[in-house]
Amino acid sequence: MHDAPPFSADAMLARLARWLRVLGWDTRLDPQLPDPDLVALANAEGRLLLTRDRLLLRELQPARSLEIVHDAPLQQLVQVVTVLQLAPPRELHSLPQL
Known part of the structure; x- marks a missing residue:
């Protein structure tokens, strides 16, 4: 398990950003x-950019990014935790399967 990097989220991921902050x-x-x-x-700022915008990823090529593929914020959170091998926060008692 790894520590979470600092994140930056695009406007499409406002709910995910709120979860991450909470x-x-x-x-x-x-x-x-x-x-x-x-x-x-x-x-x-050395942040990992979280986005669903493939055009942004292709055209602007951020140094560090993760394409979020799910629609539901909780599934998005699970994707971030799983892909980055983060220790699930104690606040989450269980994470659903992707």
Whole structure:
């Protein structure tokens, strides 16, 4: 299990960002920020960019990113925890299977 990196989430993942914050993980969310600025800020701060936007990933190529593939925020959270091999927060008693 690993420690969580600092995250940056795009506007499509506001609910996931709130979950991450509630669970104590450093997560930046600025829904008004244009995509190029979002990527530049994430890169400058060494954040892992969480996004569902494939065009953003392909065109702007953030230094560190994770494409979120689920629609439901809880499934998104499970994806982040599973893919990054994070220790599930104690606040979550159980995580559903992907």
